[in-house]
Amino acid sequence: MTTTYFTATTLDGFLADPSDSLDWLLRQDFDEDGPFNVPVFLTGIGATVMGSTTYEWIVRRLRETGEDWPYEMPSWVMTSRELERVPGADLHFSKGNIRNAHAEMTAAAGGKDLWVIGGGDLAGQFADAGLLDEVVVSYAPVVLGAGRPLLPRRLDLELIDSARNGAFICGRYRVAGALTEDQ
Secondary structure, three states, rough: OOOEEEEEEEEEOOOEOOOOOOOOOOOOOOOOOOOOHHHHHOOOOOEEEEEEHHHHHHHHHHHHOOOOOOOOOOOOOOOOOOOOOOOOOOOOEEEOOHHHHHHHHHHHHOOOOOEEEEEEEHHHHHHOOOOOOOOOOEEEEEOOOOOEEOOOEEEEEEEEEEEEEEEEEEEEEEEEEEEOOOO
């Protein structure tokens, strides 16, 4: 079982702009059948986890589009506040220790992998706990200058695979551990 942070970012390393908008992402050219696509990735996922800001963005988007909850597998939302529930979604609201949520997710995943949807600080908490195995990033040809950072941690990563998909340059990295400088 692998825990993967699978996301998209701007060229300057932001997931969202300062007002948590992802409009920059939604207008990018991406081939759903190309490399590093979400549908193929999802076939191996047994549970997801996201932070409250990501969850609230998804809920707003569902209201705007009238679409249903996009994930069939159980989803954990890490939050310390009360959040609106999405009807029909298998949601688990959790706060506190990432290790507890990871253990619950692993039990629910049925041997499949775990997806850290976002945000960057949540992925960093998994990395801090030694629970993040891979980072898969699609880099968009956009520069925001400010916003929510991709991964606000010092990590050593090893490139495993890369490809182009539409406007994106995509990379899959193994998390080698915390970045340490030679003394």
